[in-house]
Amino acid sequence: xxxxxxxxxxxxxxxxxxxxxxxxxxxxxxxxxxxxxxxxxxxxxxxxxxxxxxxxxxxxxxxxxxxxxxxxxxxxxxxxxxxxxxxxxxxxxxxxxxxxxxxxxxxxxxxxxxxxxxxxxxxxxxxxxxxxxxxxxxxxxxxxxxxxxxxxxxxxxxxxxxxxxxxxxxxxxxxxxxxxxxxxxxxxxxxxxxxxxxxxxxxxxxxxxxxxxxxxxxxxxxxxxxxxxxxxxxxxxxxxxxxxxxxxxxxxxxxxxxxxxxxxxxxxxxxxxxxxxxxxxxxxxxxxxxxxxxxxxxxxxxxxxxxxxxxxxxxxxxxxxxxxxxxxxxxxxxxxxxxxxxxxxxxxxxxxxxxxxx
Amino acid sequence: xxxxxxxxxxxxxxxxxxxxxxxxxxxxxxxxxxxxxxxxxxxxxxxxxxxxxxxxxxxxxxxxxxxxxxxxxxxxxxxxxxxxxxxxxxxxxxxxxxxxxxxxxxxxxxxxxxxxxxxxxxxxxxxxxxxxxxxxxxxxxxxxxxxxxxxxxxxxxxxxxxxxxxxxxxxxxxxxxxxxxxxxxxxxxxxxxxxxxxxxxxxxxxxxxxxxxxxxxxxxxxxxxxxxxxxxxxxxxxxxxxxxxxxxxxxxxxxxxxxxxxxxxxxxxxxxxxxxxxxxxxxxxxxxxxxxxxxxxxxxxxxxxxxxxxxxxxxxxxxxxxxxxxxxxxxxxxxxxxxxxxxxxxxxxxxxxxxxxxxxxxxxxxxxxxxxxxxxxxxxxxxxxxxxxxxxxxxxxxxxxxxxxxxxxxxxxxxxxxxxxxxxxxxxxxxxxxxxxxxxxxxxxxxxxxxxxxxxxxxxxxxxxxxxxxxxxxxxxxxxxxxxxxxxxxxxxxxxxxxxxxxxxxxxxxxxxxxxxxxxxxxxx
Numbered sequence: 001x002x003x004x005x006x007x008x009x010x011x012x013x014x015x016x017x018x019x020x021x022x023x024x025x026x027x028x029x030x031x032x033x034x035x036x037x038x039x040x041x042x043x044x045x046x047x048x049x050x051x052x053x054x055x056x057x058x059x060x061x062x063x064x065x066x067x068x069x070x071x072x073x074x075x076x077x078x079x080x081x082x083x084x085x086x087x088x089x090x091x092x093x094x095x096x097x098x099x100x101x102x103x104x105x106x107x108x109x110x111x112x113x114x115x116x117x118x119x120x121x122x123x124x125x126x127x128x129x130x131x132x133x134x135x136x137x138x139x140x141x142x143x144x145x146x147x148x149x150x151x152x153x154x155x156x157x158x159x160x161x162x163x164x165x166x167x168x169x170x171x172x173x174x175x176x177x178x179x180x181x182x183x184x185x186x187x188x189x190x191x192x193x194x195x196x197x198x199x200x201x202x203x204x205x206x207x208x209x210x211x212x213x214x215x216x217x218x219x220x221x222x223x224x225x226x227x228x229x230x231x232x233x234x235x236x237x238x239x240x241x242x243x244x245x246x247x248x249x250x251x252x253x254x255x256x257x258x259x260x261x262x263x264x265x266x267x268x269x270x271x272x273x274x275x276x277x278x279x280x281x282x283x284x285x286x287x288x289x290x291x292x293x294x295x296x297x298x299x300x301x302x303x304x305x306x307x308x309x310x311x312x313x314x315x316x317x318x319x320x321x322x323x324x325x326x327x328x329x330x331x332x333x334x335x336x337x338x339x340x341x342x343x344x345x346x347x348x349x350x351x352x353x354x355x356x357x358x
Numbered sequence: 359x360x361x362x363x364x365x366x367x368x369x370x371x372x373x374x375x376x377x378x379x380x381x382x383x384x385x386x387x388x389x390x391x392x393x394x395x396x397x398x399x400x401x402x403x404x405x406x407x408x409x410x411x412x413x414x415x416x417x418x419x420x421x422x423x424x425x426x427x428x429x430x431x432x433x434x435x436x437x438x439x440x441x442x443x444x445x446x447x448x449x450x451x452x453x454x455x456x457x458x459x460x461x462x463x464x465x466x467x468x469x470x471x472x473x474x475x476x477x478x479x480x481x482x483x484x485x486x487x488x489x490x491x492x493x494x495x496x497x498x499x500x501x502x503x504x505x506x507x508x509x510x511x512x513x514x515x516x517x518x519x520x521x522x523x524x525x526x527x528x529x530x531x532x533x534x535x536x537x538x539x540x541x542x543x544x545x546x547x548x549x550x551x552x553x554x555x556x557x558x559x560x561x562x563x564x565x566x567x568x569x570x571x572x573x574x575x576x577x578x579x580x581x582x583x584x585x586x587x588x589x590x591x592x593x594x595x596x597x598x599x600x601x602x603x604x605x606x607x608x609x610x611x612x613x614x615x616x617x618x619x620x621x622x623x624x625x626x627x628x629x630x631x632x633x634x635x636x637x638x639x640x641x642x643x644x645x646x647x648x649x650x651x652x653x654x655x656x657x658x659x660x661x662x663x664x665x666x667x668x669x670x671x672x673x674x675x676x677x678x679x680x681x682x683x684x685x686x687x688x689x690x691x692x693x694x695x696x697x698x699x700x701x702x703x704x705x706x707x708x709x710x711x712x713x714x715x716x717x718x719x720x721x722x723x724x725x726x727x728x729x730x731x732x733x734x735x736x737x738x739x740x741x742x743x744x745x746x747x748x749x750x751x752x753x754x755x756x757x758x759x760x761x762x763x764x765x766x767x768x769x770x771x772x773x774x775x776x777x778x779x780x781x782x783x784x785x786x787x788x789x790x791x792x793x794x795x796x797x798x799x800x801x802x803x804x805x806x807x808x809x810x811x812x813x814x815x816x817x818x819x820x821x822x823x824x825x826x827x828x829x830x831x832x833x834x835x836x837x838x839x840x841x842x843x844x845x846x847x848x849x850x851x852x853x854x855x856x857x858x859x860x861x862x863x864x865x866x867x868x869x870x871x872x873x874x875x876x877x878x879x880x881x882x883x
Contacts, residue, residue, distance in 0.1 A: 239704030
């Protein structure tokens, strides 16, 4: 017996579009098997994860405010991924965005004014961009692998944030808890829908998706990104400069991650704490691929991943599912997506040897 | 002595060891092997001679079971014996030494040999002894315990040869074995091959080095364009006559150039459109070829042909002309008199340059994108398809339709992915995309490589017409017939250096052939 992997003459197009759904189905199936192995009522667990979050307005709101950062970051990453620029460090750029905007908030904690919040947003975006500029510079100037540098800088960013909230930025009236002062009303997002925590980040994510769609489909830059991703030699032939795309990809994805970090600290959290997100920067990688690196697809996949966060918490409370179940679900989803994608492009042949050995 | 063994072998085995009858292999529209008949006798060193792309590698891959023929028969000792896979060929007694070695650098010689054997002895000491025995018997010094990363190229090749010899081959196929060896290593290899042949092993020796074949081989089968054009005794031929057979001596469509050569004073007096002076570029890859001190000028209405065997710097020359790699000084390249050596591809295009690279898929065009989108790659600036950063897709679509109509591109329309077109049709589209922009300078690499005869005629006529309208055209090609048909002047690139362009009418095919083989101009005269 010999197992051979062969490239399909043409990737099956319907299959390529169906793989996200197929992967979702397989994830559910694997989930059921795991729940049964854990001795958990699988039906109840699935209900709490996938249905219950839609049953009340406030939990719909929770899904939306978790989807917003995932969509923003996912879109930024997708632009780079399309151009073969692999920013894995959105989590760190998000953290630096939060630090920068939080720094502005803390600097003006005793002042009010409509100008403070825009300043925080600007600082957040620039903070994320600055952190992303490090791997971009190393890649463009010295051809250093951006996957490694961007990933490792994530941990530097997390420790930098800890240093600040355990040290100089600790709330003087905070009973020595590692957290900053609470932001004031001018520095936090107002709620848009009563009974929920929905804030301006939700419509902002939709606008960003639409802008990204226009960028990718209608502009020369979007064309450049596609060509660079599909055929780097053709991109050079067309006069597109690789380094320009490295910078563009990192600055856009870093800026969007920084914006997402700003919205987190100025929204649901309202202050700087040692850990800002449950790994949005990493989950957004799954969101980007699950959404086929397409802005509209990412809107949908961002919602789905947000659902696993909210539903995962529900299931922890209701049926005692371990906390790791959420991460496991997300991991399974990416695994099955990559596997089904692979099988849409390649076929596996199991063949007996043409000639038996004597 | 050689003739003795030969005649004995022929008497004993009137039936050739290996024969092919009408072997055909197609890759899409390209017929790589067109009804090949070949016969190799035991104890014979048989040369397979031909230019790059003549079909030598395709043929031996079919003999070794790496490719399956589309038609025709392979006979082993007179019996039909298709090789379904290399293992079957090896069991029959066919060994092959590839041009590129497949060795693990972090392993020892013995370990590498064991990995390549179908029936490696389990005891490492037994294998090491056998390796020592074989290498001593054939004068191929090799220490089984050494690591491959410490070995020279010649020593690495010996591992591959010893690996074949351990299986007691009856036919040894060697694919351009001397391209990587020093002259001393070549001498040693030839001694081994002669010894093997004397013992009755047949050797199929692939090369385009004429002197080598004359000194080593008993018979030669010459391939050109996928067909057998001659079978001869190389020792009875001269290097010149072999070169003529290899590159073809008939002047297929040289009429146009010959007719123009005297009268077309306009072309001669045309303003220089492209001037290259002392252009140098370091090799990009470790074993690549750079270009050194290349100088030429092409005038309006003129076609300059650049001949050469593949891998002699053509790719680097194209990259340097296109601006995909920049030269150190702006003045080393002028387009319409403007220094352009430091400008990228887009700015050179605005000065009037058009470029058609050798590789269509992934370089000249993006296979996944539509033809309309592929238009945007090179025509967006010159034809105004971009307004304030936004693409004018309808304009790109209209231009794609225009190219499709003008060049008779067979496709489903401007929205068809470039990858869905046949090689010839995609080439017509790419060349059409450049030509209809009416460039002042057009550089084309391998314009008719791998496309069918009808497409060849279309493309060549389009290039002639473009030059007649006052464009300066540079054609980089390995196809001498084509260069002779199209060019006013021809230069030869070898080892990254370009010979001085000379009028086509003053050149003979064997002069060009010798230049391509690296002979200096002085030696030719």
